[in-house]
Amino acid sequence: MSKSEMDQVQEQARQVFVAAGRLGADFCEESRSRAFYYDASAWERHKPMFDQMWNSLLQLRAAMQYPPLGLEQVVEQLNDAARIAKRMRAAILPQQAPASWTGRPIGVVLGVTNPGPPQFTSYMEFFPDLNTVAERGLRALHGIAQASSTEDPFALLEIERAADTEDFTLINRFPNTAEGHVRFLEFVYLEIREQADALRAGKYTHASIENQLRQGVKWSEAKRRAQELSELPAALAQTLASVLNRTLDLGTVAQIEELLKPVVRALRDFLERHRSAQLAAALKAVRHELEIWNSLNSPSESGYLLERVPKGHRLHGAIAALQVFFGGTLPRQVAGHWRKFLELTRSDDEDAESEAEWLITWLDGELRKLGTALKASDSQAGEKSKVLEDLLWPSDACAIALTARFRGQAHDALVERLQTILDKQLPDRPRMTILQSLQDRGCDLLIEWRDGTKHGIQLKSNFDIEEKTFTGTTIVQMQDSRQHGLAKLYVVFCGDLTSQSNRQKVRSILSRMSAMNDPYLLGVPPERALPLLFPAT
Incomplete structure (x- = not known):
């Protein structure tokens, strides 16, 4: 294969891994809010990126069947990406499928038409696998780029060793926040699961798996990050510590995988609930400030409102706090109404009130969706407990x-x-x-x-x-x-x-x-x- 063909394969592979990373990040973000489980049109937002990933994989079929020398690691990750993409396609309902779920008895118990999580958002479950294949694929490509820049003609054959010893800054991928720590622990669990699966299948030698457990899985880092999660319920924190304090080796990897799985799920559930509570508080804060603006009938938040209310500028602060939950920027339509509201208030336009009312209506809708999602989750668990308790x-x-x-x-x-x-x-x-x-x-x-x-x-x-x-x-x-x-x-x-x-x-x-x-x-x-x-x- 010529150098130009190699470069073309690497560029197409990079597009696959970048698309996988973006999908994984978006799915992870959406999965934190249970309200997204009820949006039957959610997939349409991700379809273009998925299509890009799928089409790039189709163009790479020849290279995946006959891996070029030096690209074996990249092709291995491309095959993993293809398997994930196939599973995702199988999980997505056809467009003609119903966009609501009215099953019994949960639908009747909850009094809602879409208790879920329904099938049309099941693709969100793939975000850990997408993040993993994106990280490993880009790492393999990075290793090739480093090897190609040396004068050693056999450097490409040493990519695996170079990739294993490269020092990556995990804080960039998993920041020093509660969300970052939980995502890191989810990542560690996936690494452990992979090694446990390899051990059960006899896929690699025991020495290779032992080495990966010792050097590849960042077990000590997981312990430190777990200690940073200071707001965990005492029982959950104790259970997490009891698992992480175990020695990770060939003899314990399967047991630790089994123990860590429910704990990681409980961590994510706690974080989702905590984030939902914070999001609800942020939505209510903006609504409260808009109500103050309406009650004072202020033509300008920066003028009359400041004279009547010393902290009148709090609306800007409340909006800024709310933006954090939407990736730093309000949804496009909402941002448009917010900008129009500011412009109208500066020009003392009476239409500013209608913009404020639109924003309040949107806030109320978001709070209802959030409340429905939490109610559905709580009610489903509570109803099952009640049914079982009545029998026992x-x-x-x-x-x-x-x-x-x-x-x-x-x-x-x-x-x-x-x-x-x-x-x-x-x-x-x-x-x-x-x-x-x-x-x-x-x-x-x-x-x-x-x-x-x-x-x-x-x-x-x-x-x-x-x-x-x-x-x-x-x-x-x-x-x-x-x-x-x-x-x-x-x-x-x-x-x-x-x-x-x-x-x-x-x-x-x-x-x-x-x-x-x-x-x-x-x-x-x-x-x-x-x-x-x-x-x-």
């Missing part, structure tokens, strides 16, 4: 004498029986997995709903309750269960309460759970567990 808590408790039936009942058999009962009665057919083992981390039965919400059940048999270590073990397991990223943990006590010792133990642990004042936990006493597991009793 039969309306009629049995007599204490009847709990003697739990004597001799094996733990595993009770868990399997509970799974069968829930499988027949829970709506939406969630996926249920029995995890009971020495490494179950406090969750015997895992319930995963279609929207990603997870609930867990820890069952205590009569044998468990009779153990001397029952209380201490149960408390530890309740804390360990948080590693699964559960919305709620239900502890079902299946003990014989005719035994004075058992009765004291169960009553004591239920009292301690109540004193924790933690909505994450709910204990089901034996008087309720028996009619749950043996309805005819």
Whole structure:
């Protein structure tokens, strides 16, 4: 291949990686606001950039099938980009598909027509993969450029080594902010997942994977950034620290991947909620300042308003604070009305009031969308918890004498029986997995709903309750269960309460759970567990 052809391939590859990076950044930004999940036309904003990426990949098919010497790493990332692009195309609904979702029972419960997240915004889930392939692809191209500038004729063969030792400034990609730290931790998780997958598939040698874990995954940096997240809830911060304090090596990478996944998801959820609250506050602040302007009927914010209200210039400050949530610039239409409003106020034009009213209407719409998205998320999780709780808590408790039936009942058999009962009665057919083992981390039965919400059940048999270590073990397991990223943990006590010792133990642990004042936990006493597991009793 001639030098000009090599240059052409590299330029087309660069267009692919740049497009992937821009799509990843845009998807990441939109995914922070749940309101975007309800915008059926959102894909149209990204389609031109995706088409550019797709067309560039089509032009590179020959080079991808027969990689030119020295471009092997670039081609590897191009193949990854092609796989991501194919998955994205499969995830996007056809244009003729309905733009709303009216499924039951969630739609009825929420009273909304688009509770989601619907399929037409599922492409947002690809932002971590897009960011990763963009970063690695541009890094590979950068390595080629450096190698080409040397006098060593074999420098292109050393690109992999050069890329591994190059020092990149991560602060440019992951700034020293809460968003930057969470994105960095998501990036680290993807790196760990990749190495765990390679280990399971036997794709690379153990030595190669070990080396990548030691030098490629920035594990110590992840610990430092986690410590910077000072506003995390105490339980989430503790769980995150417990995972990051583990040693990352060949023997632990699969376990750490499993532990880190729900924690990273919880971090993103917390950050989204925190950002939504800040965005709502910024929207309300601008609306409040516009209302002040309207109430004073000021012809000029910088004139009459300043005389009447010493801090009359706050509207400019409120708008500036709001712009941060839109990438530093208001949406084009909104920015146009804002500029027109300023121009009219300077010329004392009465039409300024109509512009102010337009802005207020827009602000109200944004607040409604934000509130609907948060309500949908909260209601879905809350409704699932309620349905499950109603099943686990039969309306009629049995007599204490009847709990003697739990004597001799094996733990595993009770868990399997509970799974069968829930499988027949829970709506939406969630996926249920029995995890009971020495490494179950406090969750015997895992319930995963279609929207990603997870609930867990820890069952205590009569044998468990009779153990001397029952209380201490149960408390530890309740804390360990948080590693699964559960919305709620239900502890079902299946003990014989005719035994004075058992009765004291169960009553004591239920009292301690109540004193924790933690909505994450709910204990089901034996008087309720028996009619749950043996309805005819």
